[in-house]
Amino acid sequence: MSESIKQLLEWATEQLYSNSCSARLDSEILLAHCLDKNRSYLLTWPEQIPTIEQQECLRELVRRRLQPQPVAYLVGHREFYSMQLITTPATLVPRPETELLVDTVLELIEGRSSVDILELGTGTGAIALALKKHAPAAQISATDISAEALAVARANAHKHQLEIEFIQSDWYRQTESRLFDLIVSNPPYIAATDPYLSQGDLPAEPRQALSSGETGLEALELIINDATGHLKPAGWIVLEHGYDQQSSVTALLQDAHFKDIRTLRDFNHLPRLTLARI
Ligand SMILES: C[S@@+](CC[C@H](N)C(=O)[O-])C[C@H]1O[C@@H](n2cnc3c(N)ncnc32)[C@H](O)[C@@H]1O
Structure with missing residues (x-):
């Protein structure tokens, strides 16, 4: 019928x-x-x-x-920061709460004519592309360990005619000794033992995009500890993290001698993003 x-x-x-x-x-x-x-x-x-x-x-x-299966994988795309991004099972589905990271970085760099930004763990390229679209003068490099994810990110950059340098790298490893004004990341931050990983759409998403180890802080710790060697003087680090990781991330930043540490809340009023200056 x-x-x-x-x-x-x-x-x-x-x-x-x-x-x-x-x-x-x-x-x-x-x-x-x-x-x-x-x-x-x-x-x-x-x-x-x-x-x-x-x-x-x-x-x-x-x-x-x-x-x-996530809707984004079934239809092959997802909206992020008003951009339609190709999204495949090789990439995390970009989340609306990550738009806070883009808003925050755009505020930090407002009025600056030239700025070097490194995004670690780019997935679909969502963060890097949204930043480049709204801050065209910024030089943006974006890494991911996954060659498949980087192929999707490159396709998205081509689709939106935005120039980003994509680097296959285990966090900072292939960025050599370059220094950046800002390091930004939405790294995998769910603890490997968290039952949440087996709920809803999460089992369909790449495990390495969601979790980097037992505590969920492994990638954040590595990114924070190595950031000082990759930031210019007074450079910023801006990190998305779990709503219950604010104090751990703050302690990691303090131990790495960052200052002006601030945590921002997402649209659900959950502490989601921490930024700090070297
Ligand atoms: C939570 S996803 C974020 C994706 C995208 N930036 C976003 O916000 O939608 C984390 C990303 O980090 C990447 N990743 C995991 N381990 C990595 C590593 N050791 N080095 C670089 N990237 C890594 C994953 O492949 C994944 O694309």
Whole structure:
């Protein structure tokens, strides 16, 4: 039996309801993808009957969403800082809370004509690309240990016509002895033993993008301890971290002799980002 857009959305939302806290939104994104239209088309033409192929496409994506696969992997992209970014299972799905990191760095560099920024662990390139788009004069280098993630980041830079230097590197290793005005990172910070890693969409995302060891602080510690050798005088470090890692990150920064240490809260009022100056 043929079904209208409205009926298909109701069916998909009901199917996804138990698995996703954004069942209606997920359904709209999946159906819009199958129709090759945007979401407002669905609201404008609720009585339209999609083709059998389009209906089957939706059923298949709903089946995969229930596995669960993140919506971003099913449709192949995700919005970050108003940019549509190619997103694949090789990359973390960019999170809305990470936009705070971009806002914060843009404020720190406002009015500066030239600034060298190093992003560690770039994934889709979300942070580096958003910074370059809004601060075109900045020189941005971005590393990742994953060659597959870097291929996605490069494709995103090409898609948005933004020039970033991408380097395959284990944190700072391949950046040689270069010095930067800012080091920024959203590193893997979930403890390997945290049951959260086996919940929701997380099992589908690359483990090395989520966790770097037993405590969850391993990557943060390494990035902080080695930062002093890669920052220019008065350079900044800006780090995203878990909502419960504020005091650990602050202590690591103090031990590494950083000053002006400040933690900012995300849109859920959780301490999410800490910045400091050398
Ligand atoms: C939490 S994800 C952040 C991705 C992206 N910056 C974002 O905010 O959406 C962490 C990233 O760090 C990378 N990574 C993990 N270990 C690394 C290492 N030793 N050196 C460099 N990058 C690493 C992962 O591949 C992943 O892309």
